[in-house]
Amino acid sequence: MLRKVRTDLALEVRESFPQDDVEIRGVALTEEYDEKSKIRVTTVVIKDEKGANAMKKPIGTYITIEAPELSKSDDSYHKSVSDVIAQNLMKLSGELKKEEILVVGLGNREVTPDALGPQVVDNLFVTRHLINEYGTEFSERNRLGNVSAISPGVMAQTGMEAQEIIKGIVKETKPKLLIVIDALASRSVSRLNTTVQITDTGISPGSGVGNNRKALNEETLGTKTIALGIPTVVDAATIVADTLEKYMQNSGFTEEEVFKFISEVNEQHIDNMFVTPKNIDDSIKRISYTVSEALNSCFSQTV
Amino acid sequence: MLRKVRTDLALEVRESFPQDDVEIRGVALTEEYDEKSKIRVTTVVIKDEKGANAMKKPIGTYITIEAPELSKSDDSYHKSVSDVIAQNLMKLSGELKKEEILVVGLGNREVTPDALGPQVVDNLFVTRHLINEYGTEFSERNRLGNVSAISPGVMAQTGMEAQEIIKGIVKETKPKLLIVIDALASRSVSRLNTTVQITDTGISPGSGVGNNRKALNEETLGTKTIALGIPTVVDAATIVADTLEKYMQNSGFTEEEVFKFISEVNEQHIDNMFVTPKNIDDSIKRISYTVSEALNSCFSQTV
């Protein structure tokens, strides 16, 4: 690879390998496709260090739900996607879904494509305080899970790493499972607002858009951490570089020539820019509702 | 007193004593009045347990700034009030103002009169991450304080006590001083959006409006905690009961009769209601800016 892959999606890393149909050692890939709903679920399991090195991602399970109509307005389609999200969350959370759960909505609520996490938290059915007040008898009768939630804001707003804030809260309130929601960066505009990645390896907030804030995962937080992310932006430098790279390689340029030109492009101050669709407000509003419904049905009303 | 005083203001507690001009033991009161700006600063110092018992408030200093025009739009008046707030914050924070400071904006940003804390945080000049990145040489050159900030949300949104969230963050990020901003409840509509209370005894969030969430103070958080509060609501039950009480006492009713009737009133489901002015959006917007300017000038650009 000529330069670091600006993507948060395991699937895109997998796709970037030239040997598309060759199996990578230490990495298992399974795929389900629902003809009717056109929803495709791909599960990448990185089983060992070999796989982790190849994928440049930690050992763990990465579930990708591709729902091409997700960015559009169709209530029954969103219901289907919500159900698929809930099933996969249940799979990854196992018995912990019946325990105390803290949902973290990462991102900046003031920047539309980054507001996914906070908006999911806004729609969430939060119950921890009710159970503390009325007891578990109350929650069992009403089939409620024990859910708390927070939108910590971004470092430019708080002066703190999301990790510092969450670590402190986790130590104080001792949830058994963390669900971290975040808007991701993708390499491809076709993935925007149509793809959901769920992984039990946690998240590096902002890593996909070039920041270096610290990881949120079981190792750093001391609690099992499932991350649910949806790409809502493409890095502007990536979109320009990808287009150029593809073009220049087709035109017979050498790797050095391509690399040199792309470096020049990146110097043009597009490093802190992102690309997002014009109707991003609609997509975020709709998708955040779909995700929060999935969380609500996963953690409450459990039999 | 017939029933618990629903007020967060030490000054109103003081005023509720019949012996208005008699000194209460253990309580010192000083007053400054600026003729030109019509800003009055009253400092109540509760010196010992005797004073604390009489006032039903913890030992400490309570500074009340009364600025009758604060709810109106007059930029130069707001500047004066901002300066007075900054001076009194400096007085209470002492040398700690040069250390790491965490500003907490309590309240619910979705309920206009309760959005004061979050809106102050929105306008704040947050610097901790910059100093972490560029070093103290950078902050000294630019005369920046070390400020971090968070708006944790209310329990109905998070399922957690504000105390739990703040305690965890304080343990993790170790600020030397906390400034907690909150919208308060007053007994009197004339105090709404015109009075600022600053105290080194911290705060009991929501206590003024009938909730029982736990205290935020040096004892519970392990860090010196200054609270800055502004009354933005009157409890609906209080306003009705106060009016009735005043009337019935004037009309020669016995204490029992008054008590009995007021109890009936309180049963009419106005217990979770508040009273606030119709133009509360303008007031909150303007005052939160005034407070954040005071904080910015107190903690940064210090000579």
Added chain:
Amino acid sequence: MLRKVRTDLALEVRESFPQDDVEIRGVALTEEYDEKSKIRVTTVVIKDEKGANAMKKPIGTYITIEAPELSKSDDSYHKSVSDVIAQNLMKLSGELKKEEILVVGLGNREVTPDALGPQVVDNLFVTRHLINEYGTEFSERNRLGNVSAISPGVMAQTGMEAQEIIKGIVKETKPKLLIVIDALASRSVSRLNTTVQITDTGISPGSGVGNNRKALNEETLGTKTIALGIPTVVDAATIVADTLEKYMQNSGFTEEEVFKFISEVNEQHIDNMFVTPKNIDDSIKRISYTVSEALNSCFSQTV
């Protein structure tokens, strides 16, 4: 009556008559009650000038839907209420529901209990521009109504009467039917967020909370105007005065004495204050969604 009734609800005017079970001439009242959902629908028809004088409301139909659980969170209950609203909207709009419709969300989106109208518009399925672009064949195939919408803001924000703004837009875009959504003032806290009034006589924005902005109705706008309002506040002066009045009358005071005291109360600057529940953000969010779903199902997907 001792003083002007501060209510926007025809039902409360009706209830204020001493002769509760006597029929008022020119006014017809019918009632339906659904035992299971506990939803009561009362239809008051003011048939002539006599009725209009008695009720101090214009000739027309006033449908009141009382849904005691509406302020709570119960999705299936909200669906039932949404259906009842849609049925009654269909009744009042008749064949016009298939024509061009302009939905107006009155109120101030920055003041939580006044944000009902703007939030309904935010959730609305707006189609006029799609039909202008893709033609009626498109709307028929997709069973879409022709809906446009606007939240004009309040006079303190725009400097203009809502009437001026709407009148101008109506002249320019020529809708056949207006639906005006507004937060109302009630006399009783028990009505807050539990009552929906639908009327074909339009609305006087803010009239219930003491303002005098001009009416929005067929006479002033030249287009049939249905108003849908939900009480979200009680005037603070009203709540105090009503409690006092009730008390003083029970205690044998004369009308003059009551009147005199209430006048004193009103002078205490509570004239521009309102009373609203502490969880008003939740109620507004949920109810605005319920109303917008009713509008969506009434105007689109019509068979």
Added chain:
Amino acid sequence: MLRKVRTDLALEVRESFPQDDVEIRGVALTEEYDEKSKIRVTTVVIKDEKGANAMKKPIGTYITIEAPELSKSDDSYHKSVSDVIAQNLMKLSGELKKEEILVVGLGNREVTPDALGPQVVDNLFVTRHLINEYGTEFSERNRLGNVSAISPGVMAQTGMEAQEIIKGIVKETKPKLLIVIDALASRSVSRLNTTVQITDTGISPGSGVGNNRKALNEETLGTKTIALGIPTVVDAATIVADTLEKYMQNSGFTEEEVFKFISEVNEQHIDNMFVTPKNIDDSIKRISYTVSEALNSCFSQTV
């Protein structure tokens, strides 16, 4: 030119001419540069049809204020820019600045870089209703202009063209001058949030980002219309195409080859995408305040 120039800025059109230093007939260009503040003011006057054809912009005056630090946080710099904006607004509005003025904030408040117009209106000092209530004696004593304002929303929210809404309101309220505020599209990321364009030719909302909504100008609205725009986005297709074009021309490709490749790029669904900086929330908040201060000082407190 190979393809249509996606820019709202007259200055960028001017710059796109190869003969940079040659005068274009019918177009006068003057420039002022303030060494200290680094603010450059360029005035392009399109004097006749010849100039209009060359520039592909209507006859009129286009003032461009380039303030390279505008996207940063420096209160005194923002004050300087605000003063320059006010001076140029006064120049274009002439005696009309003392008459009734309607400020229109175009754009979608839910999409951060498009929220400039609505946020300027939020900060505006609106007075028309006060003057209607208290008379011109009141406004003269307080040196108030007569200002009304509206943020109509975008077509996806209202189903109506901004033009239809504004036309209706103008006919009803008869302002003498319109000031239309809008977020623009630029060709260059270096212009984002650093350039202000003021013109007496009005605006075509969204034209810079590929939409075709109708113009807002004296011809369509019947009232003199000054537009104030600030580029906050670059069209994603433009940024990719510009980079490619520059590269390919340097590499000796023919015009046809360049054209063919760029067409392919544009087919990749990036046509409805925009590029914007990650800290766009801060920039919009700060700049909207700067613009509203300029409007406030231009129209009120005039001697």
